[in-house]
Amino acid sequence: MKLEIEVLQQQFGNMFEASLLQELAQVGNYMEVEEGFVLMRPGGYIRSVPILISGSVKILRADSEGREALLYYLGGLDSCAMSLTCCLDRRQSEITAIADEKTRLIAIPVEKIDEWITKYSSWKQFVFMTYQKRFEDLLGAIDQIAFHKLDERLLGLLNRKSKQCGCTIFNITHEELGQELATSREVISRLLKQLERLGRVKLSRNKIELLDKN
Amino acid sequence: MKLEIEVLQQQFGNMFEASLLQELAQVGNYMEVEEGFVLMRPGGYIRSVPILISGSVKILRADSEGREALLYYLGGLDSCAMSLTCCLDRRQSEITAIADEKTRLIAIPVEKIDEWITKYSSWKQFVFMTYQKRFEDLLGAIDQIAFHKLDERLLGLLNRKSKQCGCTIFNITHEELGQELATSREVISRLLKQLERLGRVKLSRNKIELLDKN
């Protein structure tokens, strides 16, 4: 797929200077992936750093027994700090990255990341902003896990999903939610039912509607 | 307190080039703090980035109700990524940093951090290595909190403390441990007693001895 300089201009015009946009167009690898596409698995080698143009990607942490916990979402123009840190010395991934909807992105080859940091101050800014945002995201994840009960975390997760996709209806199973919160399907079912009784959500098969977001 | 160039040479000689060591000596602010000294509180403004020469610093996350959770320890030659991210655009701290023992450190003024990244490639390396280590630390913290039970986390905490200070006897109260694990004193007492019955620790007032570390 061709990466048009106009598209880049439009997306990154007020963030990057013209010469960087040029380079982006030359070496960046444009990709479109469908919902559920696995961009990265733990242990995978990272050969490029993704920058999202549209869509969203969820980042999960897995333990040794196959359980997973949602860390955060990447959204428009976000990039992944894990891949930044990892690729700078050819390390393996420690996380899982899965497209949460149809997502368009540019993959930047590893070697450019470092080069551009000294070359383009706007790129340096972007890299540090990325680190900072991911740190905040991770701290947010820790807040949720350490300080909140499951029902609050579940509601929080639904709210974040809502913010991410801009809608209030999700096609998702209780099983999947359970995985993202590192708990079981039954627990999620129970809590959802409880939330439904409280008028916070409306449930049907494969579908959850978030009623009053606050 | 004066910062001797020889000391820097000895500590950072194989990491930084001579001219950077020079600058470090000129602008770096040498400090010695005692155990318990609070280096940073949430909401505090960050005017310098610390690099540890010796000792250790614990980094905690607090929630709005005053509970805290241990994130990780900084040890020899570590630096704090939070302060890196924060100071690069004058943000407030999101964490608490407390000296866990007598600690010597150099404080680098904010404005140099950015400047040196383009100027010294070794400094750039150092900054990125710092980010990477802190990311790993945070992921480790999430693993602990999300995937392990309290007794395992408690034992893990004691083991980490042991690694950090190089000893197996800690002068610490159950209350403090409870804070670091974001739980109550009673729970810690129970679990410690249980660990003592299992022969993993030996308890006395203000003192916990770790028996078989594994």
Added chain:
DNA sequence: GTAGCTCTGTAACATTTATCACGGACTCCC
């Protein structure tokens, strides 16, 4: 020594979360 303090042990109970078990509902496909 003894009053006051901090720290620890522990019982009793409540709440939260996990696990097991099973049945019903819905969907797809033949």
Added chain:
DNA sequence: GGGAGTCCGTGATAAATGTTACAGAGCTAC
């Protein structure tokens, strides 16, 4: 229409953690 598969609801029970309450142990100051 009837299996087969997936998804959901829910009771029963267990395990883990949180909370309340209180007693005693050790230290310090006087």
